[in-house]
Amino acid sequence: xxxxxxxxxxxxxxxxxxxxxxxxxxxxxxxxxxxxxxxxxxxxxxxxxxxxxxxxxxxxxxxxxxxxxxxxxxxxxxxxxxxxxxxxxxxxxxxxxxxxxxxxxxxxxxxxxxxxxxxxxxxxxxxxxxxxxxxxxxxxxxxxxxxxxxxxxxxxxxxxxxxxxxxxxxxxxxxxxxxxxxxxxxxxxxxxxxxxxxxxxxxxxxxxxxxxxxxxxxxxxxxxxxxxxxxxxxxxxxxxxxxxxxxxxxxxxxxxxxxxxxxxxxxxxxxxxxxxxxxxxxxxxxxxxxxxxxxxxxxxxxxxxxxxxxxxxxxxxxxxxxxxxxxxxxxxxxxxxxxxxxxxxxxxxxxxxxxxxxxxxxxxxxxxxxxxxxxxxxxxxxxxxxxxxxxxxxxxxxxxxxxxxxxxxxxxxxxxxxxxxxxxxxxxxxxxxxxxxxxxxxxxxxxxxxxxxxxxxxxxxxxxxxxxxxxxxxxxxxxxxxxxxxxxxxxxxxxxxxxxxxxxxxxxxxxxxxxxxxxxxxxxxxxxxxxxxxxxxxxxxxxxxxxxxxxxxxxx
Numbered sequence: 254x255x256x257x258x259x260x261x262x263x264x265x266x267x268x269x270x271x272x273x274x275x276x277x278x279x280x281x282x283x284x285x286x287x288x289x290x291x292x293x294x295x296x297x298x299x300x301x302x303x304x305x306x307x308x309x310x311x312x313x314x315x316x317x318x319x320x321x322x323x324x325x326x327x328x329x330x331x332x333x334x335x336x337x338x339x340x341x342x343x344x345x346x347x348x349x350x351x352x353x354x355x356x357x358x359x360x361x362x363x364x365x366x367x368x369x370x371x372x373x374x375x376x377x378x379x380x381x382x383x384x385x386x387x388x389x390x391x392x393x394x395x396x397x398x399x400x401x402x403x404x405x406x407x408x409x410x411x412x413x414x415x416x417x418x419x420x421x422x423x424x425x426x427x428x429x430x431x432x433x434x435x436x437x438x439x440x441x442x443x444x445x446x447x448x449x450x451x452x453x454x455x456x457x458x459x460x461x462x463x464x465x466x467x468x469x470x471x472x473x474x475x476x477x478x479x480x481x482x483x484x485x486x487x488x489x490x491x492x493x494x495x496x497x498x499x500x501x502x503x504x505x506x507x508x509x510x511x512x513x514x515x516x517x518x519x520x521x522x523x524x525x526x527x528x529x530x531x532x533x534x535x536x537x538x539x540x541x542x543x544x545x546x547x548x549x550x551x552x553x554x555x556x557x558x559x560x561x562x563x564x565x566x567x568x569x570x571x572x573x574x575x576x577x578x579x580x581x582x583x584x585x586x587x588x589x590x591x592x593x594x595x596x597x598x599x600x601x602x603x604x605x606x607x608x609x610x611x612x613x614x615x616x617x618x619x620x621x622x623x624x625x626x627x628x629x630x631x632x633x634x635x636x637x638x639x640x641x642x643x644x645x646x647x648x649x650x651x652x653x654x655x656x657x658x659x660x661x662x663x664x665x666x667x668x669x670x671x672x673x674x675x676x677x678x679x680x681x682x683x684x685x686x687x688x689x690x691x692x693x694x695x696x697x698x699x700x701x702x703x704x705x706x707x708x709x710x711x712x713x714x715x716x717x718x719x720x721x722x723x724x725x726x727x728x729x730x731x732x733x734x735x736x737x738x739x740x741x742x743x744x745x746x747x748x749x750x751x752x753x754x755x756x757x758x759x760x761x762x763x764x765x766x767x768x769x770x771x772x773x774x775x776x777x778x779x780x781x782x783x784x785x786x787x788x789x790x791x792x793x794x795x796x797x798x799x800x801x802x803x804x805x806x807x808x809x
Contacts, residue, residue: 254376255305255334256282257325259315259432265341266311267571269361272369273309276376281305295396299328303386307379308334310353313342315432317349320397322433326350331391335379339372397433404428404441413448418455421445422462429466439466464527483803486792493788494800496753500720501615501805504669505752507715508612510622510629511732513725514794518596519572523730529564546691546731553690562684569593590681593626606799608724613638614802618667619715620674621740623732624725625681630674641665644676644686645707647697651685659709667711675712677740678732694731698739708740716740720752723787725794737779754779757790757797 254277258266266282273280281301283294298321302308308329316322329336330352338349338358346354359375361368404424407417425445428438445451446459483491500506512522526548529535535551553561566589573592601607612620613632620629620640633640641658658665658673667673678697679686688697701707721741726733756779779787790797 254280254307254309255302255325255329256280256309256311257316257322257329258282258311259313259319259322260434260436261315261432262311262313262341264571265313265361268364269309269311269339269341269372272364272372273376275369276373277306298325299393302328302334303332303390305329305334306383307376308336310336310338312338312340312344312346312349312353312358314344314348315435317344317353318430319432323350324394324397326352328391328394332386333384335382337375337379401428401434401437401441408441408444408448412450415452418452422455422458425459425462429462435466439463442466464530483800486796486800490791491800491804493753493755493790494797494804497720497722497755497801498804500752501617501801504616504618505718506615506617506720506722508615508617508620508722508724509726509736510612510620510624511723511725511727512624512730513727514608514624515593515597515626515628516725517600517795518593519569521727522569523727525565525568528568532564546689546694549690550692553692561689562687565687565689566681590627594628594631597626597628597631604795606795606802607632608794608798610635611798611802612724615805616669618669618672619712620672621677621712621716622674623678623736625676625679625687627680627682633672633674638670638672640672640674641667642674642676642680643709643712644679644683645697645701646686647679647688647700647707648685649700654686655683657709673709673711675709677736688735691731694735698735701739718748721749721754721787723754723756724797726756754787755790755797756787757792757794 254273256266256270256273270280270282283298283301302325308326310316310322310326326336327350336352336356338353338356339361340358341361343362346358357375359368359372361372404421407413407421407424410417413421425438425442428434428441431438442459442463446456446463451459497506523545526545529545529548529552533552533555535548549561549565552564570589570592573589573596597607597609601610609628609632612629613636620633622629627642630640630642643658644655646654646657665671676686678688681687688694705713723733777786779789792800
């Protein structure tokens with residue numbers, strides 16, 4: 254079964270493919286190939302169309318405008334394939350190709366048991382219409398070649414004048430009209446937005462354009478590019494890592510793990526913001542490109558907190574299924590945590606140094622994590638250790654917090670063999686503990702500032718008297734700012750001056766070798782809350798973990 258769709262409908266297609274899998278073991282859609290383009294890509298598409306029994310046309314405003322979708326449909330008609338239109342978004346049917354207009358359409362705008370049943374019945378009926386392909390086969394249509402190279406070349410220039418920036422913007426607007434290249438256009442627009450010479454007016458226009466383009470569910474290129482080895486890092490960066498070794502060997506360090514540690518599995522969580530702004534119809538002034546807490550605040554206020562949590566679980570489940578090939582997504586927080594865990598285990602089998610595994614192998618007593626998953630505890634158990642998990646009880650209106658390990662065992666003291674994993678912003682398995690909305694962050698900050706007992710004494714002591722390793726944070730997100738203000742600055746700092754502190758950010762982009770204006774900004778920002786300032790490791794979290802592991806060497 255072949256699914257023809259426009260790239261902006263990729264999220265809906267993931268669910269559609271799962272439901273079609275109820276009646277067919279071979280459901281194909283070009284998740285990996287669509288973004289590649291070119292003649293080779295098109296040849297694979299056409300071969301899959303020829304091998305199909307039923308041609309499923311995903312009907313949406315974008316697919317009726319897609320040259321690729323129309324070409325695929327035309328070829329399927331020439332082959333005599335049964336055509337099944339499936340509507341995933343409200344669409345003016347009169348704008349669709351004639352073959353779709355005169356064919357009964359299956360509604361799949363809202364996934365449910367009823368729509369899945371109707372879909373299955375329609376597929377079974379279409380299968381009865383299958384007949385042998387014509388002989389000879391029809392002439393295949395030409396590839397809908399996408400040429401974005403001129404825009405790429407312009408963006409590669411070291412400096413763009415005002416007029417040149419305006420010209421690039423015009424090109425991007427034109428390319429954005431074609432749904433076949435919306436994802437590539439968004440990538441180029443984000444690359445353009447990162448330029449230091451960008452004018453204020455161009456930035457405003459770019460942000461407005463990006464809001465209209467679909468968010469990719471595929472991994473960031475930064476997550477899949479080749480990792481630099483220790484020998485390829487610059488000497489200053491290697492020295493930065495070396496300064497950490499005495500602290501690590503003496504167990505005087507505290508990893509602080511950000512949500513960016515799972516970007517390779519889920520993509521940046523901030524990408525949910527424009528999706529929620531679109532799905533819940535946020536007013537224009539709230540549609541900030543990456544401000545997830547503001548988007549979450551709107552969802553919670555206009556609906557309720559359960560709707561917000563369900564949206565988080567549903568959207569992340571679909572993302573992990575789409576990007577990692579997972580199956581049986583499930584509907585509960587526990588199911589989602591299991592999916593993330595399974596994807597992480599598959600990914601770490603393909604890398605030499607997984608950051609969680611590297612951290613688990615270090616002689617550490619306390620791990621602070623802003624990540625809602627249980628991956629750190631799992632990695633520690635895999636390393637032969639017996640971790641305890643603790644959640645910050647920041648919400649005063651919740652009375653059924655999980656029992657604290659310090660209440661269950663008053664004599665418990667974190668150790669290398671029995672470390673503590675402290676979930677500062679909650680876990681997905683305890684939905685009431687999650688810090689999601691802007692008000693949540695504010696309430697958390699007020700709570701930990703007013704009640705110092707909310708933070709266990711061993712955690713507070715570790716933050717005040719050890720080297721800090723901040724891994725997987727981005728200054729575009731609120732997590733690190735709240736942590737710096739609510740925990741790190743609050744817990745003193747006179748003893749921290751004896752240590753070196755390092756941050757490996759999750760938003761490192763290829764081509765940034767530093768020192769840059771952005772790097773100096775990060776160092777000064779961190780210096781406001783930590784003395785000495787937190788040094789910036791100018792590379793990926795994976796490179797940081799790998800470099801550290803190579804320096805430390807195998808365990809004795």
